[in-house]
Amino acid sequence: xxxxxxxxxxxxxxxxxxxxxxxxxxxxxxxxxxxxxxxxxxxxxxxxxxxxxxxxxxxxxxxxxxxxxxxxxxxxxxxxxxxxxxxxxxxxxxxxxxxxxxxxxxxxxxxxxxxxxxxxxxxxxxxxxxxxxxxxxxxxxxxxxxxxxxxxxxxxxxxxxx
Amino acid sequence: xxxxxxxxxxxxxxxxxxxxxxxxxxxxxxxxxxxxxxxxxxxxxxxxxxxxxxxxxxxxxxxxxxxxxxxxxxxxxxxxxxxxxxxxxxxxxxxxxxxxxxxxxxxxxxxxxxxxxxxxxxxxxxxxxxxxxxxxxxxxxxxxxxxxxxxxxxxxxxxxxxxxxxxxxxxxxxxxxxxxxxxxxxxxxxxxxxxxxxxxxxxxxxxxxxxxxxxxxxxxxxxxxxxxxxxxxxxxxxxxxxxxxxxxxxxxxxxxxxxxxxx
Numbered sequence: 001x002x003x004x005x006x007x008x009x010x011x012x013x014x015x016x017x018x019x020x021x022x023x024x025x026x027x028x029x030x031x032x033x034x035x036x037x038x039x040x041x042x043x044x045x046x047x048x049x050x051x052x053x054x055x056x057x058x059x060x061x062x063x064x065x066x067x068x069x070x071x072x073x074x075x076x077x078x079x080x081x082x083x084x085x086x087x088x089x090x091x092x093x094x095x096x097x098x099x100x101x102x103x104x105x106x107x108x109x110x111x112x113x114x115x116x117x118x119x120x121x122x123x124x125x126x127x128x129x130x131x132x133x134x135x136x137x138x139x140x141x142x143x144x145x146x147x148x149x150x151x152x153x154x155x156x157x158x159x160x161x162x
Numbered sequence: 163x164x165x166x167x168x169x170x171x172x173x174x175x176x177x178x179x180x181x182x183x184x185x186x187x188x189x190x191x192x193x194x195x196x197x198x199x200x201x202x203x204x205x206x207x208x209x210x211x212x213x214x215x216x217x218x219x220x221x222x223x224x225x226x227x228x229x230x231x232x233x234x235x236x237x238x239x240x241x242x243x244x245x246x247x248x249x250x251x252x253x254x255x256x257x258x259x260x261x262x263x264x265x266x267x268x269x270x271x272x273x274x275x276x277x278x279x280x281x282x283x284x285x286x287x288x289x290x291x292x293x294x295x296x297x298x299x300x301x302x303x304x305x306x307x308x309x310x311x312x313x314x315x316x317x318x319x320x321x322x323x324x325x326x327x328x329x330x331x332x333x334x335x336x337x338x339x340x341x342x343x344x345x346x347x348x349x350x351x352x353x354x355x356x357x358x359x360x361x362x363x364x365x366x367x368x369x370x371x372x373x374x375x376x377x378x379x380x381x382x383x384x385x386x387x388x389x390x391x392x393x394x395x396x397x398x399x400x401x402x403x404x405x406x407x408x409x410x411x412x413x414x415x416x417x418x419x420x421x422x423x424x425x
Contacts, residue, residue, distance in 0.1 A: 003207070006214045013218045017322025020329040021368070027351070028257045028332055029360040055359070
């Protein structure tokens with residue numbers, strides 16, 4: 001085959017390959033959505049983070065405003081210290097409430113921020129003091145069963161009294 | 163009895179020494195390819211022609227199988243996911259399995275079958291017809307003229323083919339999930355984009371395909387270069403190329419994955 005035809009085909013091949021990588025990055029991957037831009041870091045301590053993982057979304061009013069940067073165990077207070085990267089465009093008051101929620105019944109866990117009413121806003125390196133732990137399903141179920149059992153017992157005793 | 167035992171031991175020793183010798187010879191071949199690195203990239207015409215042979219001519223089989231693999235993933239995934247009421251996650255399932263695993267691995271297996279065998283047969287036949295010796299007689303290094311361009315062409319082609327495989331596979335999954343089954347178009351893409359990470363998933367897939375490109379091309383080149391210069395020798399070398407490449411790809415895939423996925 002002639003040299004120019006081969007060159008043409010190889011050119012088409014390489015261009016297709018580059019287009020595929022770009023397509024994967026933009027259409028399949030989250031290269032566009034993960035570009036949160038300039039961020040600032042805040043920390044929050046939780047007694048139980050459940051299944052929260054690094055890179056988990058941080059949302060406020062359901063809108064993605066940042067991501068969990070890292071999770072370490074604090075052996076001084078026996079708590080989980082979660083580092084959160086927030087978009088610089090969004091400012092939150094210092095008495096903001098950080099919760100760990102679950103998306104759907106079996107979905108991934110994320111951090112939800114509920115803004116407080118303070119005038120002073122969180123700055124880089126600040127700590128969110130108001131936190132609520134992840135719901136542990138086992139604890140909830142055992143509590144429910146325990147309540148149910150005590151209910152039954154009390155109704156039985158009232159019946160016996162009658 | 164003693165004679166038979168010693169015969170077994172001799173066989174075992176022979177196998178081990180041959181194996182070590184082949185690894186060493188392969189490593190030396192790879193070393194010489196790197197020695198001729200600058201020289202082979204000066205003559206880009208050779209590499210371009212080999213990219214045409216290994217990459218462009220493999221396009222059809224790669225693209226067609228990618229589309230079918232994507233469609234099968236879409237069907238199978240939907241079948242399972244809808245039991246859990248999360249059929250929108252079909253996009254994530256198709257994209258992650260293609261980008262992380264099936265894209266690089268299936269491309270490498272097809273590449274070994276389509277391009278690797280061609281390389282082995284070509285070089286083996288060149289050796290059988292004493293073309294390589296003739297080059298050496300003319301003070302032209304066969305490694306620089308024949309082996310190195312094919313190596314670089316394979317290494318360049320593999321990631322491109324794997325990326326195309328993943329992309330076309332995702333389109334195949336889309337084709338089954340959205341127009342045929344009726345999954346919501348927006349949920350398909352948005353769930354996929356929310357869960358596929360560029361660095362952790364896509365770049366790791368590209369790294370995998372690059373490694374597979376090196377391994378498959380190297381095995382094909384070595385088997386051809388090492389083939390006994392007979393018709394039977396070349397045919398055996400071609401078979402070994404496919405078998406060894408496939409095994410190597412699957413084994414290396416496990417090792418790479420265990421490094422990439424932090425448990």
